[in-house]
Amino acid sequence: MGSIFNLQQIINGIQIGSIYALISIGYTLVYGIIQLINFAHGDFYMVGAYAAYFAVMFSAARKEHPNVLIVLLISMTAGAIVAFLSNRIAYRPLRYKPRLSALITAIGVSMFLEYTSSAIPAIGPSYRAFPQSALIPEHTYKIGHAILSNYQIVNMSVAVVLMVVLTYIVQYTRIGMAMRASAQDKDAARLMGIDIEYIIDFTFIIGGALAGAAGLLTGITYPRINPYMGIIPGLKAFIAAVLGGIGSVPGAMLGSYILGFSEVFGMAINSILGEGIAYAILILVLIFLPQGLLGKKTGEKV
Amino acid sequence: MKRRKTFAVLVSLLLVVALFGTVLTGCSSKTANNNGGSSQKTESEPILIGGVAPVTGPAATYGKSTKQGYEMALEEWNAKGGVLGRKVKLVFEDDKADPTEAANAFSKLINDNHVVAIVGSVTSSCSLAGAPIAQRAGVPMITPTSTNPKVTQVGDYIFRACFIDPFQGTVAAKFVFNNLKARKAGVIYDIGQDYNTGLAEFFKKEFESLGGKIVAYEGYPDGTTDFNTQLTKIIDAKPDVIYSPNYYNDDGLIAKQARTLGFTGPIVGGDGWDSPDLFKIGGDAVNNCYFTNHFSKDSKDPKVQAFVKKYTEKYGEAPDALAALGYDAMNIMLTAIQNAGSTDGAKIKDALKNIDYQGVTGHIKFDKDRNPVKSAVIIKIENGKQVYVTTINP
Incomplete structure (x- = not known):
């Protein structure tokens, strides 16, 4: 049992949880405002990873050392632009159509991004090695028998900072108030003088930028990227968001860490059955706690 | 209302039956074409060989090397005047290392392109998806690199150029x-x-x-x-x-x-x-x-050295084992067609069984399960380079 519940496995759980959290925060934010499960969110994350890849390759070609903050900015901008365009082109025309149409469109946008990227020769469908050490070289620290890397610290702190900043924006700023108002009642919000479409654009831009940042961080942590890299993490992040209560930013964070730990301990006990634990949790949550851990009870919306 | 529904159900059922009918007859006429047609083709037409490998997807570098191996072998045969006095031509399909894509690729090569034989695929899962299709159609297949034992157990038309798991x-x-x-x-x-x-x-x-x-x-x-x-x-x-x-x-x-x-x-x-x-x-x-x-480019064998030199000149990179196996697999298949003296599937299959071929990945003879009996090399990675350690014989 020593190799199952030890400090290293806890660190591994935090690591996976942080990666899920980076994606699920953006997921849940978009859902909170327009009740759209944006399946393309995982692909915004892929776009962010490729933007970072090209930025690093570009500076390597010019024999310069890439600046991490500039690369981060490029990833976030790329994610934001793709998210903004998906909203304007695909989701906006369906705003007052049945919610199912928007959901199916989201799957379409997701596939469009995956297959278009793999058709573009510069990206291509094959794996590419992410130039990890050109950006941030890896350092490890020993804590007892366990090993912690600087990537794990970066991922976790970025996830925490993003959660705090977003909670602040949503709860304590004017635009956040407008976001919450639009989430509650679009028509009433419009009558109060809120430009709903502006708020939704803003939400998508923030969500896309977050996904872009997550793409860069996973690229650094797991230096292997391809156009389909967003599918599984996107799905897991969605499960984490549902578990935490979809629409709630702290909930997404909590859900991500619970999911990360369950997966790690599940796989440590039995590596083959462990993987299924994420899906088992989703099913159990949907049966017994459909609003999630920190979600609001909204029975009437069903 | 009810009557209308029954009518609708009946019509759709009829449609389904009709559809199945066309598909089935379509298939059978195509196989017939394939079996009889290819050998009756005129002398001037090239012999079509199907090639399958994942040139994109998670195993993309395997596919690229293997394909280059196929092409190099084919060019050498054509430079010598072809097989049975006819040119040979590669019809290539990418399976993306996805078994579903592999099954589609095999069906397409057999039913649409009417290839006489198939060299492929690379990953075991893909070859396992394609082999039953080749076996059913009576098209001989040799996989250059699929090492899972189940692949050749599919049937007597399935061979491989590599050792098994x-x-x-x-x-x-x-x-x-x-x-x-x-x-x-x-x-x-x-x-x-x-x-x-x-x-x-x-x-x-x-x-x-x-x-x-x-x-x-x-x-x-x-x-x-x-x-x-x-x-x-x-x-x-x-x-x-x-x-x-x-x-x-x-x-x-x-x-x-x-x-x-x-x-x-x-x-x-x-x-x-x-x-x-x-x-x-x-x-x-x-x-x-x-x-x-399967192969080390540092081997002293002159045949290997000649291959490494020619390949490096042609593609600007040294061959890996997949390139070598792709090259050997294509050569084995073309030699078998030459030995069979015919493009008939059954005759090629018999020629393959009796083949005795000295390739760049070793001496190849098939055992009763159509697996080659050959040696393996151990390679060590030092400073990012592959270094030959030893050869282990079966």
Whole structure:
């Protein structure tokens, strides 16, 4: 049992949880405002990873050392632009159509991004090695028998900072108030003088930028990227968001860490059955706690 | 209302039946064409050989090398005047290392292109998807690189140019036990691939029968990027070596994460390690690692040296084992067609059974299960370069 519940496995759980959290925060934010499960969110994350890849390759070609903050900015901008365009082109025309149409469109946008990227020769469908050490070289620290890397610290702190900043924006700023108002009642919000479409654009831009940042961080942590890299993490992040209560930013964070730990301990006990634990949790949550851990009870919306 | 519904159901049923009918007759007429038609073609028309390999997707570098091997063999035959006095032409399909795509590729080559034989595919899962289609149509197939034993068990039209997983897993276990003096080994493998599970299983069996101990045996699902949980468990059990019989893009990440977790011993793999991308992903972490392979470009054999020289001149890179196997597989198939004196599937199959061919990956003769009996080489990775260690005979 020593190799199952030890400090290293806890660190591994935090690591996976942080990666899920980076994606699920953006997921849940978009859902909170327009009740759209944006399946393309995982692909915004892929776009962010490729933007970072090209930025690093570009500076390597010019024999310069890439600046991490500039690369981060490029990833976030790329994610934001793709998210903004998906909203304007695909989701906006369906705003007052049945919610199912928007959901199916989201799957379409997701596939469009995956297959278009793999058709573009510069990206291509094959794996590419992410130039990890050109950006941030890896350092490890020993804590007892366990090993912690600087990537794990970066991922976790970025996830925490993003959660705090977003909670602040949503709860304590004017635009956040407008976001919450639009989430509650679009028509009433419009009558109060809120430009709903502006708020939704803003939400998508923030969500896309977050996904872009997550793409860069996973690229650094797991230096292997391809156009389909967003599918599984996107799905897991969605499960984490549902578990935490979809629409709630702290909930997404909590859900991500619970999911990360369950997966790690599940796989440590039995590596083959462990993987299924994420899906088992989703099913159990949907049966017994459909609003999630920190979600609001909204029975009437069903 | 009710009557209308019944009518609708009836019409749709009829449509389905009609559709099935056309599909079935369509298929049977095509197979008939294929069996009779190809040999009746005029002398001037080229002989069509189907080629399948994953030139895109998770095994893309395998596919690229293999395809270059096919093409080089084909060009050499054409330069010598072709096969049976006719030119040979490659009809190539990419299966993206996806079994569904592979099945489509095989069907397309057989039913639409009417190829006389197929060389492919690369990964075991894809060859297993394609083999039953070739067997049913009576089209001889040789896979250059699929090492899972089940592939040739599909039927008597299916051959391969490489050794099989039991041999590769067994050789790895012998090498680890005898040469590296390891007594405790941990195994990490992809549970979604026939190749990986096969190698892991045979390694475990042989290592234990030699008296070694498997201290951890951990699987992971397809598409995993974080192996830390499994590796933590393995490293906690203090193995002398880790056996990672997976594809290069996973092996690179596994090596990297194992090194981060403090494992300094050798990591050993199979021929799936043979890719230039292994170093790009794994970096320094893949140093002090070994793998079993079909071919080493450092071999002293003049035939190998001539091949390496010609290939390097043509493609600007040294051949890996997949290129060598692709080249050998295509040569075996074309030699068999030449020996058969016909493009008839059954005759080519009989010629393949009796083939005796000296290739760049060794001397090839088939046993009764249509698997070649040949040797394996052990390669060590030092400073990002492959270094030949030893050859192990069956």
